[in-house]
Amino acid sequence: MRVVITGGGGMLGQKLARALAGSGGIGDRAIDTLALADVKKPPAVTAPFKVTCHKVDITDRSALDALFADGADVIFHLAAIVSGESETNFDLGMSVNLIGSINVFEAARRCGNCPIVVFTSSIAVYGGEIPAMIEDWTILNPQTSYGAEKAAAELLLTDYSRRGFLDGRGPRLPTISVRPGKANLAASSFMSSIFREPLQGQEAVCPVGPEYEHWYLSPRRCIENLIHAAELPGDAFGQNRCFALPGKTHAIGDMVDAMGRIAGEEPVKLIRWEPDAAIQKIVLGWRAYFNPAKALALGFVADESFEDNIRFFLEDDIEKPGASTA
Amino acid sequence: MRVVITGGGGMLGQKLARALAGSGGIGDRAIDTLALADVKKPPAVTAPFKVTCHKVDITDRSALDALFADGADVIFHLAAIVSGESETNFDLGMSVNLIGSINVFEAARRCGNCPIVVFTSSIAVYGGEIPAMIEDWTILNPQTSYGAEKAAAELLLTDYSRRGFLDGRGPRLPTISVRPGKANLAASSFMSSIFREPLQGQEAVCPVGPEYEHWYLSPRRCIENLIHAAELPGDAFGQNRCFALPGKTHAIGDMVDAMGRIAGEEPVKLIRWEPDAAIQKIVLGWRAYFNPAKALALGFVADESFEDNIRFFLEDDIEKPGASTA
Secondary structure: OEEEEEOOOOHHHHHHHHHHHHHOEEOOEEOOEEEEEEOOOOOOOOOOOEEEEEEOOOOOHHHHHHHOOOOOOEEEEOOOOOHHHHHHOHHHHHHHHHHHHHHHHHHHHHHOOOOEEEEOEEHHHOOOOOOOOEOOOEOOOOOOHHHHHHHHHHHHHHHHHHOOOOEEEEEEEOEEOOOOOOOOOOOOOHHHHHHHOHHHOOOEEEOOOOOOEEEEEOHHHHHHHHHHHHHOOHHHHOOOOEEEOOOEEEEHHHHHHHHHHHHOHHHHHOEEEOOOHHHHHHHOOOOOOEOOHHHHHOOOOOOOOHHHHHHHHHHHHHHOOOOOOO | OEEEEEOOOOHHHHHHHHHHHHHOEEOOEEOOEEEEEEOOOOOOOOOOOEEEEEEOOOOOHHHHHHHOOOOOOEEEEOOOOOHHHHHHOHHHHHHHHHHHHHHHHHHHHHHOOOOEEEEOEEHHHOOOOOOOOEOOOEOOOOOOHHHHHHHHHHHHHHHHHHOOOOEEEEEEEOEEOOOOOOOOOOOOOHHHHHHHOHHHOOOEEEOOOOOOEEEEEOHHHHHHHHHHHHHOOHHHHOOOOEEEOOOEEEEHHHHHHHHHHHHOHHHHHOEEEOOOHHHHHHHOOOOOOEOOHHHHHOOOOOOOOHHHHHHHHHHHHHHOOOOOOO
16 A cells, blocks of 8 residues: 655654554555655655655645656645745645645546545634534634635545545644644744743743633644544545544643643743733634534544643653654 | 626626616716626626626636736626536536636736625535534535535635735525526526426426425525625625525425416416436435525525515516616
8 A cells, every 4th residue: 555645744744654654554454655745855764664755845736746656545635834824925825725735636536546535624724703612514714824725625625535536534633732843933833832842941931821722632642533534434424524633622721730740840830921912813713612523423532631742742752752653 | 996797698697787787886886897708708788887798718817817907896706617517527617616716816816906806606515414504604515516616715705805805705696596598407407497488388397396495596686685795895794705695495386386376377387297316316415494694684685485586587587688687
């Protein structure tokens, strides 16, 4: 079986590649080749199968044709311009997140074998004037260009699946925390950095109050869910191939308390509480309450508590970075 | 003020052009020029302002650039590949309904004056596993490629509006009945033909039973609503610029009874009831129950009863075809 990961150089792409290397396959099917593609050539991972690394811009159809020249059985389409950059550079976000996704779906269609396509959508598709509790039938009402592009691509993933061009699965990712790596310009960056930096002895700034609630999933459970999405039979998803992944609603204060219980009070003291009106304006528009009934029925999983998120970060990214998430 | 209508040669495009010719303007702004564009050069209409007719394929960006070389203040983007053809020719539907719509939105953006764009979406964006009553916050869950393409374009219309590139308004049209003209291959064709043909002394076939319920609007009220959509201030629509138009739920049997009350029993006898499994498979997946609260609050209107739909057809399309709908 040949697996392709777009965005294969990113945080999730690399963790996914390592998880697949650990398991050797997806479900009961062994992997022969894993192709990692990203706009910069991604690092390879050590695996019991062949791993190839490709510099591919998904806005370039001929580059995609080359990537898919040997076909694909499972495609994880993770490549995207993140929300902050899609907001400041509209044309780039449109070209990668919407047109680039169409290019990937068309490349999958041309494979001719109806390959499985796992597409990472986002809770950024929700927002605006909708009831507080988000159900599986709540309108996608994005408040950012990133969310609009993800939502439009979702509609196409489902339609391409209905037509038999590909076998799509579109989990909407909660905010992922604790993310390893460096802080970035995303408005959500603090939702990882206020744990990641203090757990490594560094200060971090929290721009919202302890009462701020949001919807979270750990990287480890996210990767497990992406692989589970590829393992299920396509018709299990029903007509709409896209769905909110399970997560947990936490208030920032409770998350900080969880860090204290796992790692003691020293990291907690490294958080500086400095309200930031610009960040609050964005993140207060995000949603915190979800009923992911469809995903739960399909066996997708959330973390038990935020203590898990802290523990998984320490285990996967600090104590043995690069470890398999399997 | 310069007004552009894409799909200006179609049934709604021509009725809209005649209505604008009758009123001379939109709200309190007089029209100087009306440009009618379609994939075939549309017929002109007689008007108190300049009317130009253009052969424009909206998949061709340079043709759109030429159409918008003189700018635009209000754009009615009606051009589309209909649902049946989008289903049999996927690539054509995608290129016109999604990529073509992006081209029109980009052309509007390049006008530089944030023009009003009225985009005709459709109740084909709804369907599948959703509650029976469709609310303003019900997920768009299309069951056809046409619906998926319209829904994706909706998301972009709202995002382009949020960014100030254009001032979008996206009414979702109910099934329009009684449509003038000829029967076509759309699965919904009978919803007009079983009235239109008998009212002109011809037989027609009804492929569903009298109990079949659906959601309707007359062409006259549709045109009034499209013009109302252009007249309202943009911020009246809120963040999501797209919304279900008012309509009325009718059972086919009740609609036929309404025709009898208006035109006597002779037309009713010209309907042959011949169940068609292929058509039923499609139309039984369509939705009949809507609560268009947002549109009603904004002053959009439905017909009072199906007798209106019959009367408007006789008045506008039989007794004085080509008449203004204003």
